[in-house]
Amino acid sequence: MEKTMIKLIRIIGLAIVGLFSTLLVANSVIANEVNVFSARHYDSDVQLYEKFTAKTGIKVNVVSGKDKALQKRIKEEGKDSKADIYITADAGRLGAFQAEGMFQKGASSAAIKKVVPANFRSPYWVGIAKRARIIYYNPKTVNPSWNMSYEDLADPKYKGRVVIRKSSNIYNQSLVASLIKNNGEKNTAAWAKGMVNNFARKPTGNDRAQILAVAAGEADWAVANTYYLALMLSGSKGAEQQAAAKKVMPFFPNQDGRGTHMNISGGGILKHAPNKANAVKLLEFLLTPEAQQHIVNNTFEYPMIPGVKANKLIAQFGLDFKQDLKTKVSNYGKLQAKALKVMNEAGW
Amino acid sequence: MTKRINFWFIFAFLVPLLVAIPIFTVFLSFFDTTGNYLDLLKDTFLLKYLSNSFLILLGVLSLTFIFGVTSAYFVSFYKFPGVNFFKWALILSFAVPAYIYAYSLVAFFENYGTAFSILTFLFGEGDYNKNIPKFDGLIGSMFSISFSLFGYVYVLTRASFVFQSHNLIEVGKNLGLSSYESFFKIILPSARPAIVVGLSLVAMETLSDFGTVDFFSISTLTTAIYNAWISFDDLTTANQLSFVLLFFILLLFILENISRRGAKYHQNSKGNKPIPKIQLVGGKSIFATCFCSILFFCSFIFPVSQMTYWTIKFPKYFQDINFWSLNMNTLLLVFLSSLFLITFSFMTNYGNRVSKNKLLSYLSTFSVSGYALPGIILAVAFITFISWFSDLLTSIFGFDSFKNVFIGSVVGLVIAYFVRFFSLSYNGIKSGYSKINNSIDENAYLLGYSKFKTFSTIHLPYLKTNILLVGVLIALEIIKELPITLILRPFNFETFATKAYSYAAQDLLEAAAFPSLCLIIWASIFILFISKYILSEK
Structure with a gap:
């Protein structure tokens, strides 16, 4: 029985060591990645991230969840937060988060400004779909x-x-x-x-x-x-x-x-983003015709950029309103x- | 000797303290407060939130009382067709979390929902929507929560019935009481402590529910706290509301504790003959069978069928699910959490036993209230505390920040589960421990056994069954757990519960069916594994 106890203690010890070492390894490897906190849960978004990875070699990590809880986590993590981009549906939420000073400028890069109308973006965040x-x-x-x-x-x-x-x-x-x-x-x-x-x-x-x-x-x-x-x-x-x-x-x-x-789904780059350059790349990618086509065909939202057609199930209601x-x-x-x-x- | 006492003492002191931290966090303000949520709340919502919480609680308590006590009465005292099946089948309701029940309920009764499909299939095209009953979120929440929780009342009441003194009932019969009279005059009063324990567990789970009321968009005290804290950053209001909630829960705890003492008194475990079951005939037998069938159907078959129907009807969602990793993640959390919970509550129990210290025993009692703190509040408190503590150490000692070790990691998840379910595990082990007489320990010491050896060679083997039971109960809770996992999980980490939730959140209930079904299957396997112990009549 003494043996069982020792065994048990060993297992626990191993479990602890295992856990922490995985964490340390995970933390110490500097990966080419971008971390997304998303209050949108679409599987199609995840497919889109996979396309982005295939194209650029940048890995996209995602945590999805309830809007406010994600924001709370980002705020409390502060400058230790690994989150680069925060994506959510509704401009009201983006605006409120911006007002708390949680975004940094840069979401609307030169390339994005060229394609997204001014009222659907700010220096801090940009609409992805309407x-x-x-x-x-x-x-x-x-x-x-x-x-x-x-x-x-x-x-x-x-x-x-x-x-x-x-x-x-x-x-x-x-x-x-x-x-x-x-x-x-x-x-x-x-x-x-x-x-x-x-x-x-x-x-x-x-x-x-x-x-x-x-x-x-x-x-x-x-x-x-x-x-x-x-x-x-x-x-x-x-x-x-x-x-x-x-x-x-x-x-x-x-x-x-x-x-x-009109309302938007959109995203912004977080104040303490460790991978800002990659974050900009991901936002720019989401606003390419290829990505926009994927979004509108899966979520039936309206495209954010000109030159992309809404899905025909939406288009049949008329697009010139x-x-x-x-x-x-x-x-x-x-x-x-x-x-x-x-x-x-x-x-x- | 002294050295070892110190070790056990410190252990029994520190673990409950850790578990109590989130409760302190809820009460102590660490940072400045902003916002005027309370004013807004006072004017418009507070009364509504309170009345919603109260109505749901009242509805759930009434329903679980009727479901649980009636079914326990039938299966304990009577023979009727299917009684041996229902005895264990009714506990399968534990496998269906209330939020998944809610998904099924909405899917079935909505306009052009499953009920409509069935009617169309049976009777051809028609305008059936008018005839399908509609209910609002409040009623929906009551039913969802009741069907998933009545098992507590059923299991505990049944146990008390089974152990009820046979003589008492015999005396009743000799006095010429009808079965109706003996139920209300003898059986029910003597099972009251067990029923109250069951109902207070139900009440605590109901007050802390988030998944169900959130799905139905019903605002309750728990969602009010969540909103005050998170949406309006108004910690003062959150604290005041938490205080109200915790006050309710404290009352329940006291009630439960008093009843537990009563339960012990009424359960005389020695010289107990099993009560001979009476064969029901005719209408009574049909009624008993129907009642149990309907209850089993509503609580288990209905949600499982709805989820299975969808899984088959919309097979395209299979491909979107990484089945292997969902299983592995869920099992990893179950394994790690039960390992730590069981080990630590064992040692805390033992520490309490050997040091016989009043302070320790109060502390343990207080810390178990972690279970009463709603998961979603606990998760937010956890993040807040870690962040505050890390910043504090950084500013005083210049430590590196350790937020990332605990927030958004498996370690953090396991710790949060630990806090939430320590009560379950601690009390489960304690109930086994209380059966080992103290004189056994003393004899062991006389024989020259060390404290450690007494613990490992005498207590541990004796409590094997308890460990198994507690382990499975923890597994069930963790498989079903939603808000803590949702908020604290690492990147790219999904469990069945979070996967089902995120589909439901984007209005793809049919895609949520498959992960929900897997969750129910896992939970059912665990339940069947221990049903023998839960239903033991010895």
């Missing part, structure tokens, strides 16, 4: 006029016919932030109350669930991002949801005003807290 937050409707029951707007959804005549997800959702916070920027806080508060009055049900489920509610006749109007409908139309959600998606029409609002609300290029996406981060307050006070 999405629009639009209205969906049931063509059998309603027919929107060409100039219908987000503002119109609060009209009392749609009482009990509108679905949208919860106020805790970042896409809603960014949409409402853009309304505050354009219409002021007071008007937006009144609008939020009107919206809540028009709800067909208590907000529940994700964007896709809102579109499905319109398909199932629970509501006439839904607000959701563009790629969700394409995802269902692609058939990757099964034949039933593909058929359901065909019962719903997308509508691009605010065409006679500022244009449809007026995008809101007036409201800078950097406002979303600044007005996030106000947006949340406005929605909560309305009981959203």
Whole structure:
């Protein structure tokens, strides 16, 4: 029995030594690599990183997770952080992280400036793909006029016919932030109350669930991002949801005003990035036509650079709609807290 | 001799102290506070968060009580078709984490979901969405958490029923009590301590749940703390909220501890005849079989079928999964964590036993509350503490920073699991230890055994079964663990749980099916491995 004990102690000892030595080795090897913290979880992104590695020999290491938790980890690791790039969906999040001084300048290199429109980038971060937050409707029951707007959804005549997800959702916070920027806080508060009055049900489920509610006749109007409908139309959600998606029409609002609300997925280079040069290379690679084509075909987002065609499931809705290029996406981060307050006070 | 006492003492002192660190971290402010989250919170959310937490807790406690006690009563006292099967099949519900249950629930009942597909398949095209029941996130959370946790109440209540004094029930019968009366007047009251222990475990797990309520976007006290801390960098608010949460949990702990003492009193283990089971006939027998079947179906077959259906329906997601590395990562974490947990809780227990020090025993009791601290809060506290400690040592002694050794490494993960599950492991071993009479130790010393030799040649072999049980319980927890792994893991490191989560987060529940299924299979294997011990009637 004494022997068993000694054996056990040996195993534990070996385990400890093994663990630490792996760590030391891992730390001491200076590799040609770039480390990505990503709040986007797409497998297609990982395939893209593999292409990048094949092309440049630079290895891409990834940790994915919840947006805020990743940010907390980066902040606490401070100058010891190995993270080079932080990628997330929604400009509001990028802006908020920038405001905390966590990014360094350099995301928008000369090559990137040439291809990405100014309102989708800042010196600290750059958009990788675009999405629009639009209205969906049931063509059998309603027919929107060409100039219908987000503002119109609060009209009392749609009482009990509108679905949208919860106020805790970042896409809603960014949409409402853009309304505050354009219409002021007071008007937006009144609008939020009107919206809540028009709800067909208590907000529940994700964007896709809102579109499905319109398909199932629970509501006439839904607000959701563009790629969700394409995802269902692609058939990757099964034949039933593909058929359901065909019962719903997308509508691009605010065409006679500022244009449809646009948002981005994007990334920035972190303040303490140990591999800055590689990070710039990776961002530049993500904005090449080849990479953009891969992104739009897998995530059904809109391309960030000219000359790349959106996937045909998205393109069929029309690509010449007026995008809101007036409201800078950097406002979303600044007005996030106000947006949340406005929605909560309305009981959203 | 003195030297050895010192070693054990120091050990029993340091380990619980380490485990208690995150709790101190939650309470002590290390840095300046900013933000005004509390004002925002007071105006709008706080009441809602509290009421959500309270409603979920109430719903889960009621449901797990009904599910757990009823099924335990049926399988312990009666014979009916399938009783021997249900006896162990019902504990398989432990294999399905609440968040995976939630994925299945949503997938099945959503518009054009699986229920719709089944109806279309059976009756042809139709407008079935109206007829498929819809529920909001609050109800969804209650059911998901209840089905995955009622096992605690079932196992503990059943054990108490099995060991219940036969005489008491006989006396009841002789007094002319009906089976209905003897259930409410004798059986239930004497099993109360065990039920309370089960329910308080359920309550703690419910309050610390993150995966499920996050999936349903329901804001609870735990998500409020997370938001205050992480989104608004408002540590004061986070602390105040944590205080409320910990206060609740402390209450549960006290309740649980009192009940455990009661449980010991009621379980008279000597001279206990197994209670002869009564054969149910007719309607009663059908009811018992139906109740257990439905419970087994809802808690295990339903989520497993939904995940299997998807895995088969969408085979393209197979290729995206690095199956081998997922298995290896999960098993590596299980192996390392159980090794350290079991060894250290053994030594702490022994240290407590030989030094018989009040301070030590208080410290151990306090440190086990690591289990009560929600995983997500623990992970953030861990990062904060390591970062603070490393900066401190750097500024005072000029040490190199060691943040990278602990944050984003397997070492860090194992330590965080250690803190979270030390209670499980410590108490599991302690319950075995309490059965070894102190006089055995004294006799061993008289025979000239050293403390170490007593420990290794007498205690260790005697507690083999306990070690196995504790090891498997740790394995189950770690396989299912989500928030700590998600936040602290190294680069390019996935487990079944994180893989399933990241697919679910991008609205690809059908892709989450395969990793979820693997997770359930692993957990089931472990459960079947120890079911014999959990269900022992001796």
